[in-house]
Amino acid sequence: MSVKVLFFGQLAELTGVSSLSLSTSDIPLTTHNSAGPEPADASPTLADLQASLVQSFPALKDQHYRMTLNLEFLPESAALQAGDEVALVPPYAGG
């Protein structure tokens, strides 16, 4: 099972993908508090995913966007589980 990541608006063009799947085990736990060793079963967070995406798509670094987790705007400390849907959502421009 993996996490589905969706890219919207100009972010899809910038990265060249509109969606991708990432296994949670492939997301490095880079942004966790380093007070001690990570527990073996620690879940990656939205911040970890973001760091991993910026590694893969450096152009994301200069972009303004927010992330949703299962259709909700959550803090970047939110933990990811297999089957989750994350979206990178740039500022809206409808109408």
Add this chain to the structure above:
Amino acid sequence: MLDEHYLIQGPLRERWIQAQFSAFSKSWPESRPYPDVLSTEQEQSLHEVYASSHQNSGAIASFQGIIRSDLREGVSVLSIDYSAYEQLANRRFADIEAEVKKRTGLNRLRIWHSVGQVRCGECSMLVLASAAHRAELFEGLHMAVEQVKFSAPVWKCEHLSNGQHRWVEGQADPAAIKSAK
């Protein structure tokens, strides 16, 4: 596949707009001139919405958002490609309808927005509203249009007469909208 009734593939064409208007403002049209974009179930559900009592509506108005050519320095907009986070957009449009009705006293409010390509001069957004009086009608219609433009997860890419394209810079921070709710 587009679910709900809020997002329509391509431009909101004249015939479709007329059909919505006719159904919204009066009884169900005899000819049922509904376009191919709606399934039988969707027609049925629209019919139920429209058939509900609206005896107290003394004012009805619509807003149609039309693509401008926006000529600047010899370059004009030929068309706009709309994209949306469909699940979130459908949820947001439903919320806007409920919120605006509650805050302004509209009797009815319906919103439709295009996804995909809409050319210059065509309609990409239709909002219909009814109320007892014009004051709450205009207030509610205005509020609904602003909310659609600034609080729905929709994006647009303009295709220009010089062959280039450009993403229209969003003016609203999605998270700020969320926290303001």
